[in-house]
Amino acid sequence: MILKLCVPGLMILFLLCSVATAMDQSAADSKPGCRDKCGNVSVPYPFGIDKSSCAENQYLFLNCSQSDGHGPEKLWFYNIPVLNISVLEGLMVVSLFTAYDCYNQSGANVNETSFSIGLGQGPYMFSDTLNMFTAIGCDTSGYVGKNEGTYGAACITSCDEMVSLADNSSCSGSGCCQTSIPQGLKSLYILSSSMNNHRNVSDFNPCGYAFLADKRTFKASDWQLSGLPDGNASDAVIEWVVETKSCEKAGMNTSSYACRNNTNCNYSKNGQGYRCSCKDGFTGNPYLLPGCQDIDECADRQRYPCKGKCKNTPGNYTCSCPLGMRGDGKTGCQGFGIATIASVTGGTISLVIIGVLLYIVLRKLRKDKNFRENGGMVLKHQRVRIFGEAELAKATENYNDHKKLGEGGFGCVYKGVLPDNTQLAVKKFKGVDRAQMNEEFQHEIGMVLQVNHKNVVKLLGLCLQTKVPLLVYEFISNGTLFHHIHDKKSQVLRTWTDRLRVAAETALALEYLHSLANPPMIHGDVKTVNILLDEDGTAKMADFGASVLISPGQTDIATKIQGTFG
Template sequence: MINIIEKIMSMLWLMLLLSWPAAASSSNARPGCEEKCGDVSVPYPFGIDDPKCAMDKYFFLNCNRSVSSPQLLFGINIEVFNISIEDGTMIGSIWTAQRCYNDLGGCNYTDVRIDLGEGPFKFSDTRNKLTAFGCDTYAYMGDLVGSFWSGCISICNNESAKITENSCSGIGCCHTPLPKSTKSLNVTLRSAYNHSRLGNFMPCDYAFLADETFNLLDFQLSDYDKSSSNAKIEWVVKEGKCPDDQNSNVYRCGDNTNCDYSENGEGYRCLCKPGFQGNPYLGCHDIDECKEKERYHCEGTCKNTFGNYTCDCPIGMHGDGKVSCQGFRITTIAAVIGAAIFTVTVGILAFIACRERRKKRNFFNNGGMILKHQRVRIFSEAELIKATKNYDKSNFLGEGGFGSVYRGVLSDDTQVAVKKPKEADKIRVSQEFQHEMGIVSQINHKNVVKILGLCLQTKVPLLVYEFVSNGTLFHHIHSKSSQVLKTWKIV
């Protein structure tokens, strides 16, 4: 009993060990590390809770679980809502610069200073724009070291304050792009007339970073009240160039990956090679393209290979199965052949059935119902065709006004003469003829050629006689070599 329990425990332990790599490979976090903060996934090289879960200190984020809904924080005050390892970005919440004026010309304002720190992080120059709203507004931005300054002007009156198009033209809204490699921002607002010419309909100005998902039509100057906006931050795994030796310790990418340079300043990030998927910073695994038919086209037989797949066109077709196969599939050919065989078979069966019905009809019309009860042998059409070799010329004996006569051999080796009437005669066997045939068939005299039977399955009955091997009476009387006339006495 103890041995059985030990064997069961050993099997369970083996199953656990075998399942561990698969479970670990499906996670984007480092093995043994938490991969979510609230609803936000935290893929490696980022990490939370333990600095060892991140690639280095710059990728270590803070998960604030002291609030009702956990917050993932980057730096001091940037809340992160999404991290993408595919395009090397994360979406963070950035404070909005505001300036609100009262009736006396005084104002309350909030300028924004943002620093992404020393790590490999930059504001996206292609996905973000400094966007300002207001009717007497000057929006400025620069970095914290004063290496650049830029801005835009927005003016309007109470009739043009409503935005009707998803674009900033300078009337109620303006925007300006960010330069590359921007790691810090200082956003401030100014007013030319302290809103003294606008009245009370629009007392505040706003400026913030807006990513490409921001919809201007959702923004109305009269009721805007947001203290933050979403901006995209780009990151690289390491600033500098990709090392020549990708097996060295300084290379930050995992197995089956490519090194990809950032277009926003120096640095590189990692991407899975074509045919692989997963977290490129932990290592990418092979894709079984044959199981993902919607993503990987194949019109034939799919076979997965390491990092790729092959697709052979079906039998009977040619071309590249990944693109398009030309010709007909074997199933189509088989279906056509099957349909043809079915059609031919049905046609043959219909022909046979029709022929049998015709034979029965002829048999009935030729008096077969009466003759079959008399001492007359009824031959089938098939018997006579076989006996005469389908009325071959070699079996032709002669021809008269009524029809042609053919020699035949029955299945029992009996030699017969088959008289095949001409169809033009259209002999109709009356009850008298049928009765007479029954009598004649019973005559057995040495000087009378005996009729053996007839075939009633044809339109005109066929007569079967005893075969006379020594020639006909006409031949014996009129032939020059005949001795019959010499023996006759002339009276």
């Protein structure tokens, strides 16, 4: 950055004392272990002082020092005094030198300075929306341009008698004139000159001034036409971004991305780079971890009105009216009449009661219909327990996923526990229509009811109240043979004796099914996932959904087997 005073025959560094203005305290904080103030100016992160680690990057590291080695510390942006930093607006207010030229009554130049400043390669530029180039005087031409000479603008002010500059002065050319600066300006050269060397006005206006001014705080009355240069300075606004990248490109590098939790990334209107801001309903410094914090709107009823019951939500709040009142709660609640309340309450209660009774009746009718269509009138006379739908739903915690024991093409098997601590396995079919389900269900029931062997899983009962019937088997606690074969930590098959025993018990189960059952049946889906082991390691053959009954003289068995043939 360049900062020079151009005085005939002399180049000097410019250091100017400043009076700091108050900053938006809602975002004035710093990194842990870093100072957040220099003198009476707040230094919020991503800016930092003292140590480079206190700032987000090198361009946002500022100097805090005493201008002359004595007195209070002041905050400097290079050699420019900083008056205020706003994280929320992305602005920095600084104090800039004023260019001027003064003459005696004979028209001789007795004092003259021009002003040159550059903001360097960092993420800074002069605000084109908040700054106005201004000239003060009765025979004054103010010029502003780039250091490189690629831009220039001027305004002329004149008057032939003393003019009183008021705060509401329009600066239309009589004693004061103003013009705008272009967008994206990173350097300035300011010059004040005179067309007639103030010969006609020197008795009441010996000097002319040219400077950049923050139009939010500029007061024309601060500049007296009869005054002489005495450390004159003006407030000016510099826009800053945290990094000269687009939001999309910056967000790709999470290690250097400056926006924290609950923030928005905003690309600057002048195309310079991005800044961060808190999302609606959140507050804090968007650059500091952990990010912006949720505003508890219910704790501040003055800013966030609520005439009813307030409930804070992330980034927002809800407000509901008390019982017996209506409205959105935020703008107000209106009461019902007593008769209206009684009528509405009574009607609502009646509807609820009728709805509950209707639901109970329809549910019972549905269960009775399912029971009959699933063969309940016949099966209830068999030696098998009939379970209720609600009983099994409670036992399986409404078929919670963490109760699931396995899943196949037929459906899912869930573990259940009855009130007497009896453990069971509930087979719940899926993906089949009613006609197919009845056929398969009756087929499996017919076979399983005939099976009675210690190495075959026992059927405990069934449920006929559901649209698709449910089968309830004994619970085998030690999982499948497949699991113990492939789990290296399993000790169930640690010896050849155990392995041969499991194989023999499986063979006994198949021998029983194929030869001893009446009529005999082929399992049709023999695999390790269908062989279960109980707590003693005893093998139990399971899943008869693919079994085929063998009739005397039958020769087409191979075409009927549905499972893993062979």
